[in-house]
Amino acid sequence: MMTLAQKIIARAAGVATVADGEIVTCQVDLAMMHDSGGPRRVDGKLRELGVGVWDPDKVVVVSDHYVPAVDADSAEILAFTRGWVAERGIRHFYDMRGICHVVLQEHGHLRPGMFAVGGDSHSPSGGAVGAFMVGIGATEMAGVLATGEIWIRVPQTLRIELTDALCDGVSSKDVLLHLCATLGMNNDYLCIEYAGSAIADFSMQERLTLCNMAAELGGKTGIVAPDRCTYDALTAIGVETASSTHWRSDDGAAARVHRVALGELAPHVAAPHSPANSASVESFVGTRIDQAYIGACTGAKLEDLHMAARMLRGRQVARSVRLLIAPASTQTTAQAARDGTLQILTEAGAILLPSGCGACAGLGAGVLAKNEVCIASTARNFKGRMGSAESRVYLGSPFTVAASALAGAIADPRELLR
């Protein structure tokens, strides 16, 4: 009896079974890098080792952190990235097409049962399609590129049993903010598997949000066992993969369990400067804001924009607030243009920003001045992350961020749905 994580690791390590805590060496099926931690950081190390990329077809490079260039330094980083992928023969390169975790899934690079690594801490996002994907740093990435393998300690599984259904105006982001408060951020070395009777109701994009923020829980990764929804979504984007019942935790496989009844869950907001400072939105209603930011892999996918649009339709953003929206990918923008979402957002007064990490990592447009207050649909609100070290960032779902932009202060999105 094995957990899903154990099954994938055992397969990648070429052994029949693995036990929690065991250290094994795995063959990597896919390695993803972005412009910030990728080529510019690994190139010198590969040269020092005097080796090339073990398998260029297993490497995906996405320029998303410094896009579009705002100064000569960022332009250099992007130019270097372009030159590097050409030189190393890497075909899977997405230049300003959106945020890496979203682009990777839009283009069908991940499949159930894969063992993948990413040069970014939100790489657990890959778990949405039932892949086991962990974040690594640049030196480790150079090691993977040189050898095609990596050592890993087999994680214990923490199964989050979701039951019931979410109320209207509550989303996967709220589930995660709630978990950050109840489980804390030090769930080290755990694979967080989202399961339970309610998981079938979560779309692929909502699963991406769940897995993405496993990083905030401190987990090694997050994962959802592939089901009908997974295979249908893969088929829809033209990925041929045989539906398999192998990629799921066996009944009775040892795991810690935490239960969440979704029906009782209120929208959540995390106060500065930690996702773990979260509580029901009621405790924050009325907190004045200067900026509302809908962006990031966590909070600006098509469905996130749909949540915002439900709040903003026919209404106006408060005059005292700027609402910035950076759709997670160019594909997201195109779809939102086609289905009318962009019109709703812009007519409400939202300002559209390019697809990329932008202000989420404090790199692009939309950063904050001293003493400014922002509510964002991003994943983390560490001190100084979005600009000045004296700015304050609250986290909320796209529903909550949009509702707050209308009110000029943190607001309960459920009020607008009544």
Add this chain to the structure above:
Amino acid sequence: MIRGRAFVYGDQIDTDVLAPGAYMKRPIAELAQHCLAAIDPDFAVSVVRGDVIVAGYGFGIGSSREQAAQALVQLGVGCVLAKSFARIFYRNALNLGLPVLVLDSEHSIQRGERLEVQLETGRVKLIDKSIELHAQPIPAFLQTLLADGGLIPHLKKRFASAQNYQR
């Protein structure tokens, strides 16, 4: 053996504090001058080679940016002792040759106190108080990596011996 003064911080010292986004485009020597500045503006100017960071839970939580560990290496930090580490930071540090140890003992180490850390055994001595604390020694196979000076020198050695073997 590491000998140095203690710089003491709390829980969840994150990567944005260790390597602020605004300086991520800049060379590491410049970035390092802003390491920990958001919570301790004096850190970069007062830390000297061999000094030891003592922290609480979740040290290095957040981004995968290796500069968080690299900035500490750049400033000469001898090792980091913490109640727990974020896993990416932990691996990054060892890959860059920076020793990181999980400190088991409860302690009241003060800033500026002189420490002696034995990496192989995890013995932490408070020199002036002749108190001894315990940290978990680094796992054996990672000590080899550390002894080689990090992952790249380690792989270089491995590739060289593989070549000799093939010959």
